[in-house]
Amino acid sequence: MDLASLGIAKVRGKLYTTTKYNDSIYGEDVKRIEKTYFREWEPKRSKIAAAILKRVKDLPFRKNSNILYLGASTGTTTTHLSDICTEGRIFAVEKAYDPFVKLISLAERRENIYPILEDAAVPERYAFFMDNIDFIYQDVAQRNQVQIFNTNARAFPKARDAMLILKIRSISGKGSEDEILKREIAKIDDFRPVEVINLHPYSKANYLIRLKKS
Numbered sequence: 001m002d003l004a005s006l007g008i009a010k011v012r013g014k015l016y017t018t019t020k021y022n023d024s025i026y027g028e029d030v031k032r033i034e035k036t037y038f039r040e041w042e043p044k045r046s047k048i049a050a051a052i053l054k055r056v057k058d059l060p061f062r063k064n065s066n067i068l069y070l071g072a073s074t075g076t077t078t079t080h081l082s083d084i085c086t087e088g089r090i091f092a093v094e095k096a097y098d099p100f101v102k103l104i105s106l107a108e109r110r111e112n113i114y115p116i117l118e119d120a121a122v123p124e125r126y127a128f129f130m131d132n133i134d135f136i137y138q139d140v141a142q143r144n145q146v147q148i149f150n151t152n153a154r155a156f157p158k159a160r161d162a163m164l165i166l167k168i169r170s171i172s173g174k175g176s177e178d179e180i181l182k183r184e185i186a187k188i189d190d191f192r193p194v195e196v197i198n199l200h201p202y203s204k205a206n207y208l209i210r211l212k213k214s
């Protein structure tokens, strides 16, 4: 995978996104080399970074991608996508007020983050003002994670690529991880899984499902 074309650097086992902003968002290390800042992308804090270190086969976003991000929290992963997709937009949906306040402050400093205080289970409340979403990323840690994903996939029919984080123990405390994973993947409607990555040891019982429109 060509990380460099996305402005992602891997140096001595650590990942960095390159950016024009000298801004540490969650305590990550920021280094300057000439006019570029390198922000460390921590795999224990961001599941896409964990998936890259676990050698996900491809990353479905480009510099000009428009991303629907469901479950943005305080913007840890959102800001790394903002570093990468410099010519696109990241629509960051979060339903909890406290993390949303942080998202607003990030959006004031970065021109491609659009925070939305909404419930991802009800996309009709936000889909009408978003055009040309290419890629859906979801990390909501809810029992009905797949149902929320399916609802958004239908509301954004132009999106052909997605990544869905399945947090197994938010779905059920009983049964094996494998059983729950298989059962939940079988519930995905319009996309087909092309890769499943267990994010251990960076994140416990969390799987990244790389999806393409069938």
Ligand SMILES: C[S@@+](CC[C@H](N)C(=O)[O-])C[C@H]1O[C@@H](n2cnc3c(N)ncnc32)[C@H](O)[C@@H]1O
Pocket (backbone or CB within 6 Å): 045, 046, 047, 070, 071, 072, 073, 074, 075, 076, 077, 078, 093, 094, 095, 096, 099, 118, 119, 120, 121, 139, 140, 141, 142, 148
């Ligand atoms: C595991 S955290 C996300 C971490 C974030 N993706 C990151 O990497 O920085 C899950 C977030 O999803 C949010 N969330 C849960 N259910 C949601 C829903 N139905 N709509 C929007 N956000 C939701 C929670 O409030 C929480 O902030």
